Amino acid sequence: MTLKKKRVKLEDIARKLNISIATVSRALDENPRVKLSTREKVFKTAKMMGYMPNQIAKSLSSGKTNLIGVIIPRYDESFFIEVCRGIDRYVRKHNYKILISSSRNSFEFERENLISFERGLVDGIILSPTHETETFVHIKSIINKGIPVVLFDNIREEVSGADHVLIEDDKASFSAVEFLIKKGRKRIAFIGGIKEKKVFQDRYDGYKKAMTKHNIPIYEELILHCESLDRENEDTEIQDFFNNISAIPDAVFTCTDNYGLLTMKTLLKMGYKIPEQISVIGFGDLGLGEIFVPSMTCIAQPSFEMGEKAAELLINQFNEPNDVNHRKKVLKLKTELILRDST
Structure with a gap:
């Protein structure tokens, strides 16, 4: 049976070298008040004994x-x-x-x-x-x-x-939705996260402002605020959303990369062509959108x-x-x- 090794303390080094604990402490802090030869001896002994400094204890003196x-x-x-x-x-x-x-x-x-x-x-x-x-x-x-x-x-x-x-979330989402509108898309869905989160509120505001500016109707059935806080349930929410709307949108603006990728996965499984039938934009641009097939247009967030x-x-x-x-x-x-x- 292997015995658990005790943590080496300053007093262990002091006892080994027959010097005071204060001297050991000053030596490890490279205090010039301690002779160079003593500092070198303390460092060598500390390393040999496996000493690890206690960061919290050090902070008590240094602040x-x-x-x-x-x-x-x-x-x-x-x-x-x-x-x-x-x-x-x-x-x-x-x-x-x-x-x-x-x-x-x-x-x-x-x-x-x-x-x-x-x-x-x-x-x-x-x-x-x-x-x-x-x-x-x-x-x-x-x-x-x-x-x-x-x-x-x-x-x-x-x-x-x-x-x-x-970042200015509302302006970012406004520009993305306006881009879709200028591409001729009129039935644009919105997929965001939990309503209480301000960044999702701001991104939804940007979506609504773009739709209103261009006189595009906002259909309540095309709005999804995901309530889940884990990816597995987000996937289910997005699948249920597309399975239960009366008519598929011609574009989807999503508030995260993850929502965008889950949207594309669901739509491709349902047999829709991206972007020929439906355009998709994500938010974040954190790497996966670029390697997905087809690759995903994103708002790049720094x-x-x-x-x-x-x-x-x-x-x-x-x-x-x-x-x-x-x-x-x-x-x-x-x-x-x-x-x-x-x-």
């Missing part, structure tokens, strides 16, 4: 952890994965690392995650609020305690003291850049620690309609 907390609604969405990649790439250039936590589309979990991060684990927080987040008191409380915060994506209301990174910009704004806040009246910055990134075979 910094060099960790950034990132809270996203779900792990299984390509958009959030890309944003986190962008955050990680930027912060590593500035000697920070990220801790990612999911609120699981729950306001209660979002609040719990914030409280956990508040307890000294991170130097700042980047957060995408859930569709259930109707009050921002918990976020304002964090800001009031001096913890820098950046919000991105689903921002229902402006929060004083927090920087914001977003997800990776959104992560980089959120990280940049947060680290800029770190560099202005005495600015108690931080002036909120709102950064709006541009989108682009990428044309492919589905239109």
Whole structure:
């Protein structure tokens, strides 16, 4: 039976070298008050014994952890994965690392995650609020305690003291739907996510504005707001939607890449030709649309850049620690309609 090895502590190294714990600590921090020969001896012994520094213990003396907390609604969405990649790439250039936590589309979990991060684990927080987040008191409380915060994506209301990174969802969807109308499509369906999520509300508003501007009727039976929060049920909802409408649309605007791909899969299974009979546009352009057959026209959302910009704004806040009246910055990134075979 193998015995579990104990974690090596500073006092173990001090005992081995017959020096004080304080000297070991200073040596590992490369403090010039400790002789170079002693520092080298401590480093060599620490490595030999398998010592791993306790980041939280270090933060108690320095006031910094060099960790950034990132809270996203779900792990299984390509958009959030890309944003986190962008955050990680930027912060590593500035000697920070990220801790990612999911609120699981729950306001209660979002609040719990914030409280956990508040307890000294991170130097700042980047957060995408859930569709259930109707009050921002918990976020304002964090800001009031001096913890820098950046919000991105689903921002229902402006929060004083927090920087914001977003896109103009209504304008992006307006341009996509108007493109379909100018291609001669008149019976255009809309497929979005849960109604309570602001980005989906804004994308629906853009759809309605384009239809109204060009005097195209909006048929209630061609509107689907998916209620599911997992992909398997989203697939079922979209299949049921197309199986139960009286007449198939000649175009479909969808609010995510995933909805677009599920729409194309369903329509192709039903025997329809894309784009000859039905055009499809997705939202995101996160890779899969390009390799699907036929390839899918998408609104390209700068997800990776959104992560980089959120990280940049947060680290800029770190560099202005005495600015108690931080002036909120709102950064709006541009989108682009990428044309492919589905239109």
